[in-house]
Amino acid sequence: MEKIDEWHKERGFSEVGYHYVIQAGGLVRLGRKVAQIGAHCKGHNSDSIGVCVVGSFEDGTPVPGSQWVALVSVVSDLMRQYGLSVRDVYGHKELGNTLCPGFDPVVLREALADECEV
Numbered sequence: 001m002e003k004i005d006e007w008h009k010e011r012g013f014s015e016v017g018y019h020y021v022i023q024a025g026g027l028v029r030l031g032r033k034v035a036q037i038g039a040h041c042k043g044h045n046s047d048s049i050g051v052c053v054v055g056s057f058e059d060g061t062p063v064p065g066s067q068w069v070a071l072v073s074v075v076s077d078l079m080r081q082y083g084l085s086v087r088d089v090y091g092h093k094e095l096g097n098t099l100c101p102g103f104d105p106v107v108l109r110e111a112l113a114d115e116c117e118v
């Protein structure tokens with residue numbers, strides 16, 4: 001988290017650009033406040049919440065168990081809190097020219113649909 005904050009400050013951001021950072025092992029760290037505009041997805045920063053999953057999944061490797069559980073938990077809580085549906089959840093690569101997050105966002109939406117039934 002401290003490293004990301006450092007990187008993002010080097011890029012000229014005021015602080016870490018994500019609203020949530022899910023560390024390997026599943027520890028959830030809070031980034032900038034949701035009320036503040038993120039710096040996580042060009043063109044969509046002002047109307048989205050940025051959740052970063054630490055690690056490299058760009059070869060399509062799945063997110064490890066406890067980190068995945070934390071991701072589903074954080075996003076489903078946000079969906080409830082902000083009245084969002086699974087159709088409001090995107091992977092970075094669906095909105096920008098990037099491989100991020102590597103894993104297929106459809107898999108996340110399916111897990112959220114099971115979790116939330118929104």
Ligand SMILES: [Zn+2]
Nearest residue numbers: 092098100101
């Ligand atoms: Zn990304």
